[in-house]
Amino acid sequence: MNNHTLLVLPPEVIREILLRLPVKSLLRFKSVCKSWLSLISDPQFGISHYDLAATPTHRILLRSNDFYAQSIDTKAPFIDHEEGTLCLLRAVHLLLPPPSPPRIPDFFHFDDFRNQPHILGSCRGFVLLYYERGDDLILWNPSIGVHKQLPHFQYDSITREFLYGFGYDPSKDDYLITSIPFSCPFSAENEIHVFSFKTASWNNVPVNIPYSDPGNCLAVRAGSLFNETLHWLVLSKEKKVPIILAFDLVQRSFSEISLLDHLTMEKRRVCGLRVMGGCLSLCYSVEGSAVTEIWMMKEYKVQSSWTKFIIIPTCDFYPICITKDSGIFGSDMRSLEKYNDKGELLEHRTWCTRRVVLLCQSTVCKV
Amino acid sequence: MQKTEGEESKAENEEVKQVTLMTSDGVKMKVEISIVYEMEIVRSFIEVNDADHSVPFPLPNVSSHTLDLIIELVKNEYDDEFMKTFSHDELKEVLVAANYLNMKTLLDFIATAIANLLEKKSVEFIRNFFNIVNDFTPEEEAEIRKTNEWVFQDLDED
Structure with a gap:
């Protein structure tokens, strides 16, 4: 041979x-x-x-200014020892897709801030950007630089709604935006709006939504996507307890997921919902102590599977993802932080992080 | 692996449950039926035709050396340590054979192994590895590289 x-x-x-x-x-x-x-x-x-x-591979994406977003490798060390302290975080700068020009000429420049895009969510390697001024929705894959623009989205302001979310319906191969307005205090009847990228149109589904805002940070309003379902942390009006509201994008139906009972009661206040390590995860602040507890629902929709995952010795902690050695990567709005599996701080960097999305990188370009 | 030049009796083959395969270099190899059943291309033929297992099944695209490696990999339940002894050419030959024989588990295993090997390699390494001629003009190549400069960081030494 x-x-x-x-x-x-x-x-x-x-x-x-x-x-x-x-x-x-x-x-x-x-x-x-x-x-x-x-x-x-x-x-x-x-x-x-x-x-x-x-x-x-996962990277976190955050907006740095009107023109650029930064993308950071969640696995890379904060300081690159090979190249010294100058190489912090190895952030990659990505030019944001441009919005369309405003429809009404902007004689007054008071609202320049409205030119900054909101990062509404991420799914299958895409990030959903929303520019208030041009009323543009842009679906953008930062890894390959492909974007699709939907000008004149004709929706007042999605970010001011009660709840919103971005996801994908595999049964129709369609990207969807879900928006749930604040309900009228005198009526439980309401409508949920579902926007389809395929048909570029809204569908309104009448629905009974007896929930209200649990009354903390705005980030709660963005739904957490897990498989084909969006999840929000809300307050059940009937029982007056926090629950997870789930909206299945394929079935277009709602369901409720219970938090662990003793947690819903004393000394702990739920303050955030994430999807991490293939599980729904909740953050709790503990009364009288400056710690954040992170609990994970090990089996989806099984209430008894809520398990305490880690205690982080800081309040206002916002987890982003689990690291490969079972620690946690997150932020406290002022800095990015990495903790090990015992909750000990490994690395931190001052970094202004208002809205961060976790991006699973892909080369998907078809919308 | 046992290699036979002469015909074996049908009765004996049934007893040990072996199938004779004929490789591209003309070697007849008796292979256990459990291994042959991972080769969809052979399996479907045997099942449909209820073939006489003593008649060598021809594999014109697989050399005896490659078939030996495949049999050892399957016998060792896809052992990473054994696979690491392969040369680059052997890896590629096993991959091509796994694709031809339609061996799904082996194809996944070996394609993953090659992907792991190449993950942090430079473009030049890839061209050498696959014997690929660069058909870009220097300007075209520079243009493509410019769109994603960060992906050229943190590479292995070639």
Whole structure:
């Protein structure tokens, strides 16, 4: 057998390898040759790569100014020791897609702040941006720089609604925005608005929503996406206790998920909902102590599976994700922090973090 | 692995449950039926035709050396340590064979192994590894690289 023949791999075999590489490697290998560039840029390849999820990589994304967002690798150390202290966080600057010009010429510049996009959520590698002034919704994949704009979204201001969320319905291959307005105090009847990117239209579903705002930070209003379901922390008007409200994007139906009973009562106040490590997670502040407890629902919708995961020795802690050694990555609005599995602070960096989304990188470009 | 040049009796083959495969370099190899059943291309043929297992099944795209490696991998339940002894050419040959034979578990295992090997490699390393000729002009290549400069950081030494 001649071992020196140059073995040329058929394209379908190359594809099998590329499907198992992380997004960062794929972006680099676009410059290998023309056929690799077209394969990696192929819309169907992007979907298959995301669905196989052989090497999912997560970055956090935050807005730094009107023009740029920053993306940070959750696995990388805060200070790169090889290159010294100058290389903090290795943030990658990404140029935000531009909004359309305002429909009404802006003679008064009082509302310049309205030009800054809100980051409403993230799903399948896409980030949903909302520019109030142009009333633009932009679906943006920061990893590959692809974006789709929906001008004149014709909705007053989604961020001022009671609850909103961004997700994906795999049964219709459609990206959806869900918006639940504040209910009228005299009536429990209400409507939920679901926007479909495929049809570029709103659907209004009448629904009974006997819930109110649990009365803390605004971040609660953005739904947490887990599989095809959006979740919000709300107050049940009937029982006067916090519960998790779940909206299934495929079935278009609501359900309730209970918090652990003894927690809903004394000394602890629930202050945040996240999806981490494949579980719904809640943050609790504990009366009389400056700690944040993080609890995880180990089995979805099984109330008895709520388990205390970690105690963080700071209040106002906002978890972002679990690190590979079972610690936690989060922020307290002033800095980014990493704790180990015992709740000991490992690293922290002052970093202004108002709204942060966790982005699962993808090369999906088809909307 | 046992290699036979002559015909074996049908009765004996049934007893040990083996199938004879003929590789591209003309070697007849008797392979346990449990391993052969992972090869969808052979399995479907055997099941449909209830074939005489003593008649060698031809594998014109798989060398005896590659088939040996595949049999050892399956026998060792896809042992990482054994796979790490493979040369780059052997990895690629096993991958191509796994694809041809339609061995899903092996294809996933070996494609993942190659992906792990290449994850932090430079573009130049990739071209060498796959014998790919760069068909970009220097300007085109520079343009593609410029869109994502950060992905060229933190690479392994070639």
